[in-house]
Amino acid sequence: MHNTIIFIYFVFQSTLYMDSKKYLDDISEIKNMMSKSSRFMSLSGLSGILAGVYALIGAYLAHNIIYAINSEPNKLKQFFITFNKLDYLLIIALSVMCLALITGTILTYFKAKKSGEKMWDVSSKRLLLNFALPLVVGGLFCLVLIQYEYIKIVAPATLIFYGLACVNASKYTLGGVRYLGITIIGIGFIATQFVGYGLYFWALGFGVCHIVYGSLMYFKHDRN
Amino acid sequence: MSIINNINKAFDHRIRLGIMSILMVNDYADFNMLKELLGATDGNIASHTKALEKVEYIKIEKQFIGRKPNTKYLATKLGKIEFKKHIDALEKLIGK
Numbered sequence A: 001m002h003n004t005i006i007f008i009y010f011v012f013q014s015t016l017y018m019d020s021k022k023y024l025d026d027i028s029e030i031k032n033m034m035s036k037s038s039r040f041m042s043l044s045g046l047s048g049i050l051a052g053v054y055a056l057i058g059a060y061l062a063h064n065i066i067y068a069i070n071s072e073p074n075k076l077k078q079f080f081i082t083f084n085k086l087d088y089l090l091i092i093a094l095s096v097m098c099l100a101l102i103t104g105t106i107l108t109y110f111k112a113k114k115s116g117e118k119m120w121d122v123s124s125k126r127l128l129l130n131f132a133l134p135l136v137v138g139g140l141f142c143l144v145l146i147q148y149e150y151i152k153i154v155a156p157a158t159l160i161f162y163g164l165a166c167v168n169a170s171k172y173t174l175g176g177v178r179y180l181g182i183t184i185i186g187i188g189f190i191a192t193q194f195v196g197y198g199l200y201f202w203a204l205g206f207g208v209c210h211i212v213y214g215s216l217m218y219f220k221h222d223r224n
Numbered sequence B: 001m002s003i004i005n006n007i008n009k010a011f012d013h014r015i016r017l018g019i020m021s022i023l024m025v026n027d028y029a030d031f032n033m034l035k036e037l038l039g040a041t042d043g044n045i046a047s048h049t050k051a052l053e054k055v056e057y058i059k060i061e062k063q064f065i066g067r068k069p070n071t072k073y074l075a076t077k078l079g080k081i082e083f084k085k086h087i088d089a090l091e092k093l094i095g096k
Helices: A002-038 A045-070 A075-114 A122-147 A151-172 A176-192 A198-222 B002-006 B014-025 B031-038 B042-054 B077-093
Strands: B058-065 B068-075
Touching: A002 A122, A002 B014, A002 B031, A002 B077, A045 A075, A045 A198, A122 A151, A151 A176, A151 A198, A176 A198, B002 B077, B014 B031, B014 B042, B014 B058, B014 B068, B014 B077, B031 B042, B031 B068, B042 B058, B068 B077
Parallel strands: none
Antiparallel strands: B058 B068
16 A cells, blocks of 8 residues: 555656656757747857957058058158058958958858758848848948048948947847947947047957957857 | 646647747748758648647748749737747746
């Protein structure tokens, strides 16, 4: 008699346990599907860190070139050096951008592969589209600024539009991107009050911010 | 007892649970998106979406993109309310 009661108790307990295990699985499946279907989670934090490093190296090289130009006492010579070195500055800017994009794509590909996800799916397309829209608009707007020779505002404008692109994209990927965006918008606004120091704000925004937030995202999401 | 009542039998399957989760956070999803995300077969997705449509938790919209048929799935208001209740019940049951 006593044994039967113990047995019934045991069966009751284990079904209860089984049930709660099933409920727990259900909840985690719901959470998983909600985030997987609306956010692209495979974005690599490491690629953010590397993008920041490239930006800092680029800023350092650009700084050296600009310094050489400014330290030339002869005005006529200075003009011709500027003309010569303009190509270098453009090449530096373009290589930083391409390197960052290529590394980002490769690292994200490997992260997606590791977690058994596709890199090119609905969520990554949506992420890219929402990131690109403010960025392309900002890029065109900066070209207009250059057209009317408002050169001073170009650096702050690039930071602000890049920040807006990050905030916009953050709804479709890791939440941390939102704070990266807000910080860069802030730096962009501060930069409007310190024109002529654009390069330093670029280094701070595109370099340091990417490294800081990239590391945070790396430690939060990548390291497992 | 009331908690158990809120556990909805219509959601008592991994695929159906997944379909509802996806439709809760997206305005709509098409057939291939559901298939890709849930890793299920065509027949599997079709039968589970039909089951959910029958109880009016989701809506199915068929249309053509060019010549290709395209099926869109949307969660109904009722479906969203019922799924929310289901999640709340699950959370209570695991003692959260």
